[in-house]
Amino acid sequence: MSEEMMDDEVVKKMAYINRRAPYGSIYALESLEVVLIGAAFDQDVSLIFADDGVFQLKKDQETAGIDMKNFSPTYRALEMYDVEKLYVSKESMTERGLSEDDLVVDVEIKTDAELADLLDDQDVIFSF
Amino acid sequence: MKFTVQVNEGPYQHQAADSAYQFTKAVLEKGHEVFRVFFYHDGVNNATNLTTPPQDDRHVVNRWSELAKEHDLDLVVCVAAAQRRGIVDEGEAKRNSKDAENIADGFRISGLGQLIEAGIQSDRVVVFGD
Numbered sequence: 001m002s003e004e005m006m007d008d009e010v011v012k013k014m015a016y017i018n019r020r021a022p023y024g025s026i027y028a029l030e031s032l033e034v035v036l037i038g039a040a041f042d043q044d045v046s047l048i049f050a051d052d053g054v055f056q057l058k059k060d061q062e063t064a065g066i067d068m069k070n071f072s073p074t075y076r077a078l079e080m081y082d083v084e085k086l087y088v089s090k091e092s093m094t095e096r097g098l099s100e101d102d103l104v105v106d107v108e109i110k111t112d113a114e115l116a117d118l119l120d121d122q123d124v125i126f127s128f
Numbered sequence: 129m130k131f132t133v134q135v136n137e138g139p140y141q142h143q144a145a146d147s148a149y150q151f152t153k154a155v156l157e158k159g160h161e162v163f164r165v166f167f168y169h170d171g172v173n174n175a176t177n178l179t180t181p182p183q184d185d186r187h188v189v190n191r192w193s194e195l196a197k198e199h200d201l202d203l204v205v206c207v208a209a210a211q212r213r214g215i216v217d218e219g220e221a222k223r224n225s226k227d228a229e230n231i232a233d234g235f236r237i238s239g240l241g242q243l244i245e246a247g248i249q250s251d252r253v254v255v256f257g258d
Contacts (some may be wrong), residue, residue, distance in 0.1 A: 012248055026212075030169055033208060037240040041248065080248040126134070127255050 015040065018053035020128065023068050028056045030099045032074055033126035039081035046122070047078075048115060049107070050089035054096060057088070057103040076107050089115060121126040133248035136257030138170035139188035140181065144245045145174055148256035149191055156199050164202045164246040165192075167235075169257070172210045175203070177232040189232050195236030204236045204242045 015033055020027040034049065049057060056072070063070040078086070086107040093099065093109065100109060110118065119125060130235050133152050137144035148171075152162055167174055179189045183204070205215055217231040231237060247253050 007239065010248060014244075032247060034168075034240050034243065040131075040241070041244045042227040043244070043248070056252060124253050125255075126247070126253070127257065128136075 002053070011042065011044055013044045013046070013121060014124045014126070015048055015119060015122045016124065017048045017050065017119075017127045018056055019051040020056075021052040022056045022058075022061065022072065023066060024062065027044070027128045028053070029071055031126075032071065034126065034128075035083060036081060038076075039078075039083055042082075045083050045116065046085040046087060047083065047091070048087045049119070050091075050092045050112070050115065052096075054088055054092045054098060057086075057105060057107065059102055059104050072104050078105070088117065089116060130163050130249070130251045131155050132163050132243075132250040132253045133165045133226055133255060134243065134255045134257075135165065135167045135171035135174060136169045136255065141170070142258065144258065145171065145188055146186075149188070149195070151197060151254065151256070152201075154193040156195075161202055162199070163250045164242065166246060167203070167205045168209050168212065168243070171257075172205050172213050172215045173237040175205045175210070175215055175232050176230045178230050179232075183184055186202045193232050193234040201234065205231070205235050205237045206243070207237050207239055233257065235240040 016031060018028060018031055022028045059074055061070045061072045086105060087110050088107045090109050090111045129167045133148055135145060135148040139145045152165060155162055174188060181187055190202060195201060216226050216229045217237045218229050220237055
């Protein structure tokens with residue numbers, strides 16, 4: 001395995017777990033910055049949104065009142081970076097009264113059990 | 129085994145900063161390799177040499193510097209997160225016209241690519257955060 005690791009061509013399965021609301025703390029924004037930079041490394045990337053992290057993808061974010069930049073349009077640009085595997089927790093959506101129509105991007109809805117299987121399959125997990 | 133450690137929380141505020149250090153130390157004592165320690169979010173505050181805790185308390189910053197010196201550790205502070213929070217080395221001070229620098233010994237400022245590269249090169253990435 002060590003020889004393979006030294007090879008620049010190695011492609012790992014990398015998942016980013018986003019669990020925080022988009023505002024209130026900087027985790028969501030700085031997670032997105034890692035995803036954008038990481039896209040240059042051509043890895044097999046999955047983004048997972050769970051808990052309050054599902055709010056990161058909510059349509060119609062109005063942030064002028066809290067003097068923060070609305071960075072939700074950036075999620076729509078992820079496709080251009082070949083980051084296309086976006087998964088959202090079904091349970092987290094339901095608990096918050098959200099449906100797929102409320103989101104700014106196309107996602108795949110998965111149950112928490114399915115997400116657990118997905119995480120099981122990853123080489124690297126970044127948690128934000 | 130080859131480890132990378134990510135530190136996402138600030139010193140004294142959050143246990144994660146202590147646990148990351150304790151874990152890194154334990155990994156090294158067990159004879160494993162630490163490819164890199166990457167400081168992100170408020171974790172970059174672990175890298176300021178202006179930190180002055182009470183004398184009877186642990187010194188979170190110096191502790192990292194000493195461990196780095198002893199084991200030739202690569203302690204990397206994310207530049208974007210550092211700029212937001214005022215962690216500055218000589219190059220950053222010059223680039224952004226600041227009249228001071230505060231990066232502690234053994235730390236270096238670099239980009240997020242260093243985190244991804246560490247993920248590719250290491251057998252395990254262990255994230256310490258909230």
